[in-house]
Amino acid sequence: MKKLLTVLLALTLVGTMFAGGQQEDKGDQPLKIVLLVKSLGNGFFEAVADGGVEAAAELGNVESIYMGPSSATAEGQIDIIETLIAQRVDGIAISANDRDALIPVTKKAMAAGIQVISFDSGIAAGGRTIDLIPSVSELIGRQQVQLIAELTDYKGQVAVLSATSQATNQNAWIEWMYEEIKDPKYKDMELVEVVYGDDAADKSYREAVGLMQKYPNLSGIISPTTVGVLAASKAIEDENMKGKVQITGLGLPSEMQHYVENGTCGQMALWNPVDLGYTSTMILEALITEKVAGNEGDMIKVGRMGDVKVGTDGVTVMGTPFVFNKENIATYAAMF
Numbered sequence: 001m002k003k004l005l006t007v008l009l010a011l012t013l014v015g016t017m018f019a020g021g022q023q024e025d026k027g028d029q030p031l032k033i034v035l036l037v038k039s040l041g042n043g044f045f046e047a048v049a050d051g052g053v054e055a056a057a058e059l060g061n062v063e064s065i066y067m068g069p070s071s072a073t074a075e076g077q078i079d080i081i082e083t084l085i086a087q088r089v090d091g092i093a094i095s096a097n098d099r100d101a102l103i104p105v106t107k108k109a110m111a112a113g114i115q116v117i118s119f120d121s122g123i124a125a126g127g128r129t130i131d132l133i134p135s136v137s138e139l140i141g142r143q144q145v146q147l148i149a150e151l152t153d154y155k156g157q158v159a160v161l162s163a164t165s166q167a168t169n170q171n172a173w174i175e176w177m178y179e180e181i182k183d184p185k186y187k188d189m190e191l192v193e194v195v196y197g198d199d200a201a202d203k204s205y206r207e208a209v210g211l212m213q214k215y216p217n218l219s220g221i222i223s224p225t226t227v228g229v230l231a232a233s234k235a236i237e238d239e240n241m242k243g244k245v246q247i248t249g250l251g252l253p254s255e256m257q258h259y260v261e262n263g264t265c266g267q268m269a270l271w272n273p274v275d276l277g278y279t280s281t282m283i284l285e286a287l288i289t290e291k292v293a294g295n296e297g298d299m300i301k302v303g304r305m306g307d308v309k310v311g312t313d314g315v316t317v318m319g320t321p322f323v324f325n326k327e328n329i330a331t332y333a334a335m336f
């Protein structure tokens, strides 16, 4: 038995040395950069993945890997990160299902020499270096209220259909919606409730139907998630509420073209998710190859996106949202 243990120990040591050696002389092996998204089966994140592949092709030394749990949970992401640590990938960009719950495992990844950033939906400072956000949260949240107000003539009850209750990005935007609606110009409007569809099409649909039943005078729904806004648009049509209940949100033009062109959704906003995957991958490559440290004030070269500047607490902003309507939706639908 003792002999067997010694052999096993020796094998383990050889294994460790081999693995260690492999890491040091990776030589011309491509850098493994993972885009870890909230959940699979979401068209928004599939477009993000396209951006990762584009950046990898441009950089030449990168393999872009796309991963996510089957549903949008922190637990699912933690399991994947544990596996990625064991596999010794070089960098992970995470759209987080929880800003705090991932911190212990991402700290473990960083201690193992893996570069970790968050993008889209952030991890709190300490659990990553950079947090790449698509646009300033205040601007996104306020704009959502402005968009629904224009559609409802600044009147009536509006509700929010969000993603998961722990999503960093949606929660930040919703806080700003509550701020914006305090403005006297919205005095005839009321934000009655926030419900959660968990970025699952079926649950989002049921929640949208539930809102229309609970508030017979509902004048609008804001859904700041590409999954939610699509499901709610379908629910409005199925319930024969088109024209009575307005819908806006953050929608993927390729998925929403039909509802924008037929007037169910008068207008909505979003940024380019391809750019988000592209920028995340470029930032990770720059961190891994030590072109930048990711400190406040650092300028990072991001290929066709130009330079991005690292802000306070690592928060880095990509751009400003586009607004889509009947006139321009077809052009964007061809892109993302």
Ligand code: RAM
Binding pocket: 038, 042, 044, 045, 095, 120, 121, 163, 169, 199, 224, 225, 226, 227, 250, 251
């Ligand atoms: C969904 C996700 C994602 C968010 C977009 C707007 O696809 O919740 O995190 O940024 O909507």
